[in-house]
Every structure is written in structure tokens, then in C-alpha cells.
Amino acid sequence: MDTRKVQRTGKSTFIVSLPKAWATKNGISAGSIVYISQGDNGALTLSTDRSERDLRVRLDVGEKTGDDLIRDIIGCYVGGYRIIEVTSQHMSPAQKKDLHQIVNKLIGPEILEETINKVVIHDLLSSEELQSEKALRRIKTVVKSMIHDSFVSLMNNDEDELAMDVIQRDDDVDRLNLLISRQFTEILRTGSVKQELQNPIHAFNYMQAASNLERIADHAHRIAQIAREYNCTLADDLKEELLTIESQLCSLIDDSLSHLLQTNSDKANEMIDTIREIQMGAAGIAVVSDNLGKSEMLKRLALAASLERMFDYIMNICELTINLSHATRAAEKS
Numbered sequence: 001m002d003t004r005k006v007q008r009t010g011k012s013t014f015i016v017s018l019p020k021a022w023a024t025k026n027g028i029s030a031g032s033i034v035y036i037s038q039g040d041n042g043a044l045t046l047s048t049d050r051s052e053r054d055l056r057v058r059l060d061v062g063e064k065t066g067d068d069l070i071r072d073i074i075g076c077y078v079g080g081y082r083i084i085e086v087t088s089q090h091m092s093p094a095q096k097k098d099l100h101q102i103v104n105k106l107i108g109p110e111i112l113e114e115t116i117n118k119v120v121i122h123d124l125l126s127s128e129e130l131q132s133e134k135a136l137r138r139i140k141t142v143v144k145s146m147i148h149d150s151f152v153s154l155m156n157n158d159e160d161e162l163a164m165d166v167i168q169r170d171d172d173v174d175r176l177n178l179l180i181s182r183q184f185t186e187i188l189r190t191g192s193v194k195q196e197l198q199n200p201i202h203a204f205n206y207m208q209a210a211s212n213l214e215r216i217a218d219h220a221h222r223i224a225q226i227a228r229e230y231n232c233t234l235a236d237d238l239k240e241e242l243l244t245i246e247s248q249l250c251s252l253i254d255d256s257l258s259h260l261l262q263t264n265s266d267k268a269n270e271m272i273d274t275i276r277e278i279q280m281g282a283a284g285i286a287v288v289s290d291n292l293g294k295s296e297m298l299k300r301l302a303l304a305a306s307l308e309r310m311f312d313y314i315m316n317i318c319e320l321t322i323n324l325s326h327a328t329r330a331a332e333k334s
Contacts, residue, residue, distance in 0.1 A: 060088065238285070249310060260318075263325050
């Protein structure tokens with residue numbers, strides 16, 4: 001670690017010299033402008049306008065299409081690039097269709113230039129516009145609505161349109177999850193904290209929580225698919241049980257996220273024991289008997305598997321709260 005002695009000039013100005021090697025590497029000379037950001041832990045981060053130019057990437061995709069191309073664009077987006085210049089010797093209609101498709105599924109990017117061999121994607125969203133905590137709360141709202149509507153479609157057995165709507169909402173969760181991942185990458189890349197009261201420790205745990213909520217959304221998606229695939233009427237007692245489980249899931253998601261945002265590890269610990277008890281009770285859905293039809297048996301087994309994983313992911317969020325609590329205390333002592 002390099003050290004510098006603080007000097008004073010005039011009555012109120014303190015001066016610290018810059019390392020010459022760093023200044024030379026970044027093209028700093030007398031009169032250059034540098035940017036200083038202060039983190040929650042008191043650390044100062046120095047950056048130059050060079051960092052903004054480095055946020056542009058040129059991506060030669062050749063003949064890539066489909067998932068291969070989409071994964072590359074997502075990688076650049078999460079990696080923090082503001083401008084993605086996608087090039088190919090001859091951009092095919094299929095490639096342009098894939099690019100438009102993925103841009104429509106991301107928050108911020110827009111296609112601002114398109115030629116026969118190039119598509120330029122600009123990210124127009126400022127990192128301050130949708131902070132991680134707000135995005136996390138938005139994911140929670142969407143996931144809860146997906147759970148509710150997937151259960152309704154499952155119990156009514158005639159809500160195909162509602163089930164399809166749940167499946168489509170999964171894309172909204174994916175978009176927000178990728179945005180939070182991108183914001184975490186930006187904090188690591190710049191070393192600065194532009195978002196309200198958020199340090200890298202919180203940002204990391206929020207990203208992990210978003211990932212767990214996204215997985216819960218995947219299982220709500222799966223339950224909606226079960227409603228469409230297995231055409232059978234559920235028994236009244238099972239419907240009543242599902243109503244209780246749906247209410248418990250949504251309540252647990254609310255509480256787990258609230259404890260995370262408040263860093264309340266005691267409540268999170270208590271929740272884990274509660275979730276395990278509820279999870280064991282919900283496992284009874286998988287118990288089948290000879291008087292059940294094949295379609296309902298399959299429906300019960302698939303549903304029980306998804307419910308078990310959903311409860312697991314909520315417990316993961318509680319464990320993140322405990323980890324965050326200890327990490328925050330350790331940071332305060334360092």
C-alpha cells in the first residue's frame with residue numbers, strides 16, 4: 001500500500017500528492033480533472049474521465065445467433081458497459097431480431113444505431129435512477145403477484161390466460177435481477193458508491209437476495225405451467241391447503257426481505273425455524289393415494305417439489321441477513 005503525507009495550504013485546504021505512475025498511466029497532468037467519491041466506510045475513490053471511455057466495448061459476433069448471442073449481450077450489460085457495438089461482416093436478419101429481443105428484455109439499453117454490419121446499443125439508464133434497494137422491492141412485488149396468480153390458475157383449472165400472464169411476468173423479474181447484478185459490478189469497478197447508503201457489502205447481499213427471488217419466480221412460473229399441463233380439478237381440502245400455503249409464502253417473502261433491508265439477524269434466525277416447520281407441513285401435498293387420478297398425482301408431486309424449493313430460497317434470504325449482519329460489524333471494526 002502506498003502512503004502519502006497530508007499537507008496544508010492556506011487556512012483550510014489540505015493537499016495530497018498523486019502517485020506518478022498512476023498519473024502517467026491515466027494521462028493526468030497539470031490542469032486535469034479528477035473525480036472523488038466518498039464511500040460509507042470513509043474511503044475516498046479517485047477516478048478520471050478515462051473510466052467513461054472504457055465503458056464502450058466492440059463485440060464481433062461473427063455468425064452467432066440465438067442463445068449464444070444473447071448471452072454475450074447480457075455479459076456485456078452486467079459487466080457495466082454503457083455502449084455495446086455489435087459487429088459482423090454481414091449482420092443477418094436473425095441476428096438483428098435476437099438483438100432487438102434481448103434489448104427489450106433489459107432495463108436501460110436501447111438500439112440507437114443500426115447498419116448492415118453493425119448494431120450499437122446504448123444504456124440510457126443512470127445508476128441513480130433505479131437503486132438496488134428499490135429494484136429489490138419491485139422484484140418482491142412482482143414475485144408475490146406471480147405466486148398468487150399461479151395458485152389461482154392452479155386451483156380454478158380454467159385460468160389459462162392468467163397462467164400465461166404469470167409466465168410472461170417472469171421476464172420482468174429477470175430484467176430487474178440483471179439490473180441489480182449490473183449495479184453491483186459498477187460498484188466493484190468504480191470503487192465508488194453512487195447509490196443511497198449502499199456499500200459493496202450490502203450490494204453483494206442484495207444481489208444474492210435478488211437471485212433467490214428470481215428463482216422463486218421461476219417456480220411460480222413452473223406452477224403456472226403445471227396448471228396448464230395437468231387438466232384436473234383439485235379436491236376442496238387441497239384447495240384450502242393451497243390458499244394457506246400461498247398466504248404463508250407471500251408473508252414470508254415480505255418478512256425475509258424486510259429483515260434483510262433492516263439487517264435484523266435475530267428475526268431472520270427465528271424465521272428459519274418457522275419456515276422449516278411450514279415446509280414440512282407443505283410436503284404433505286406430495287402424499288398420494290390410490291383413489292387419485294394419474295393427472296392429479298403428477299400435479300401434486302410437481303407442485304410439492306416447487307414449494308420445497310421456494311421455501312429453501314426464502315431461507316437463503318434469511319441466511320443472507322445473518323451474513324450481512326456479521327459482515328457489517330466486521331467492517332465497522334476494521
